[in-house]
Amino acid sequence: MQYTTTIQNLIDAFSSLPGIGARSAERIAFHLLKLPSEEALSLARAIHDLKTRITHCSVCYNLAELSSEGPALCEVCRDARRDRSTICVVEQPKDLLAIDASGTYHGLYHVLLGRVAPLDGTDESDLTIGGLLERLEGGEVREVIFGTNPNLDGDLTLLSMQKTIGERFPGIALTRLARGLAAGTQIEYANRSVLDDAIRGRQSLSTEGR
Amino acid sequence: MQYTTTIQNLIDAFSSLPGIGARSAERIAFHLLKLPSEEALSLARAIHDLKTRITHCSVCYNLAELSSEGPALCEVCRDARRDRSTICVVEQPKDLLAIDASGTYHGLYHVLLGRVAPLDGTDESDLTIGGLLERLEGGEVREVIFGTNPNLDGDLTLLSMQKTIGERFPGIALTRLARGLAAGTQIEYANRSVLDDAIRGRQSLSTEGR
Numbered sequence: 001m002q003y004t005t006t007i008q009n010l011i012d013a014f015s016s017l018p019g020i021g022a023r024s025a026e027r028i029a030f031h032l033l034k035l036p037s038e039e040a041l042s043l044a045r046a047i048h049d050l051k052t053r054i055t056h057c058s059v060c061y062n063l064a065e066l067s068s069e070g071p072a073l074c075e076v077c078r079d080a081r082r083d084r085s086t087i088c089v090v091e092q093p094k095d096l097l098a099i100d101a102s103g104t105y106h107g108l109y110h111v112l113l114g115r116v117a118p119l120d121g122t123d124e125s126d127l128t129i130g131g132l133l134e135r136l137e138g139g140e141v142r143e144v145i146f147g148t149n150p151n152l153d154g155d156l157t158l159l160s161m162q163k164t165i166g167e168r169f170p171g172i173a174l175t176r177l178a179r180g181l182a183a184g185t186q187i188e189y190a191n192r193s194v195l196d197d198a199i200r201g202r203q204s205l206s207t208e209g210r
Numbered sequence: 211m212q213y214t215t216t217i218q219n220l221i222d223a224f225s226s227l228p229g230i231g232a233r234s235a236e237r238i239a240f241h242l243l244k245l246p247s248e249e250a251l252s253l254a255r256a257i258h259d260l261k262t263r264i265t266h267c268s269v270c271y272n273l274a275e276l277s278s279e280g281p282a283l284c285e286v287c288r289d290a291r292r293d294r295s296t297i298c299v300v301e302q303p304k305d306l307l308a309i310d311a312s313g314t315y316h317g318l319y320h321v322l323l324g325r326v327a328p329l330d331g332t333d334e335s336d337l338t339i340g341g342l343l344e345r346l347e348g349g350e351v352r353e354v355i356f357g358t359n360p361n362l363d364g365d366l367t368l369l370s371m372q373k374t375i376g377e378r379f380p381g382i383a384l385t386r387l388a389r390g391l392a393a394g395t396q397i398e399y400a401n402r403s404v405l406d407d408a409i410r411g412r413q414s415l416s417t418e419g420r
Contacts, residue, residue, distance in 0.1 A: 004275045006263045010256040017238050024229045031228050037261045044257040046220040051247045053216045065214045
């Protein structure tokens with residue numbers, strides 16, 4: 001005998017998620033069968049809510065809850081204590097969360113929702129750069145930090161934006177996140193590009209250290 | 211910043227599933243955010259259907275779809291080609307599926323929905339043995355095969371049922387699945403209880419082999 005259609009549908013739906021194979025999906029299906037109905041259905045509801053309540057922030061394109069009072073604003077943009085003179089540009093909402101979790105940065109963000117990747121056929125026009133330029137028009141921003149990923153596509157994105165922003169807003173400082181040895185790693189296992197970054201970007205101790 | 215409540219709820223709901231940790235749950239949440247709404251909601255629907263449409267077979271307690279025409283019957287019990295003189299007793303629907311997938315067994319099943327496990331405080335009264343005894347009353351069954359798991363609880367369940375059934379239905383043959391070396395394994399890695407089973411249960415070649 002086979003699983004009934006209802007069970008097979010659920011197994012198929014779970015198997016299509018990242019990191020869940022056929023066996024895990026089966027295990028989850030049997031787990032859900034045993035759970036009290038209310039608990040299992042709360043998972044269904046959570047998925048439903050996700051797809052109906054979450055949208056992008058109308059200012060920075062971070063994830064935000066839909067609001068009945070005007071355009072959606074994310075938690076960062078709503079936070080009055082944020083330093084509004086700095087914008088950190090990231091590729092995805094996930095990157096924003098990682099940077100913000102460090103607790104070192106207190107400015108605003110701008111989420112590109114992608115990157116310049118010639119091999120995937122995406123360029124600046126697929127990103128939310130228009131929105132960023134509008135924000136810069138406001139005149140309040142004094143520094144844009146590029147927090148794109150330290151790889152080929154991230155660097156291409158950075159270079160392309162550096163040109164666009166540099167030409168239109170020469171008064172705004174453009175920086176990027178520091179490259180070098182990742183804390184907690186060992187030099188003997190660092191690869192060539194990491195060491196290359198670490199040597200070229202070596203930091204002077206004379207002013208900071210003493 | 212933190213995830214919004216809606217996203218955090220979803221991550222929590224997924225983290226509570228077996229085999230899914232916080233990081234995987236996060237990955238799934240972002241995957242669902244990117245999916246077309248229809249696809250993501252079909253997962254929610256599949257969970258809902260599972261909890262509202264699946265029940266236990268009214269005869270053997272296997273999983274079955276709810277039916278509008280009378281009591282639910284599973285695929286095995288509905289199958290007219292099955293040998294109705296043999297019942298294989300298993301602990302869970304999963305065990306039934308595994309045994310049936312082998313294609314060697316063509317009789318009926320009875321799912322106990324548990325096992326005799328003194329440490330968990332479960333005994334015969336927590337199982338579906340009442341239903342099995344009723345089925346045996348019918349007089350059609352000539353053999354009961356115990357397909358409980360080859361471990362302490364499985365053996366306890368088997369012994370306890372062997373007594374109950376043996377006393378009431380002395381005419382019915384009681385057997386259990388063979389114990390011994392698992393096909394495809396190597397004797398040098400077999401543990402003591404496996405070798406013990408294999409030696410005690412050694413099978414005569416004189417009649418079968420020639």
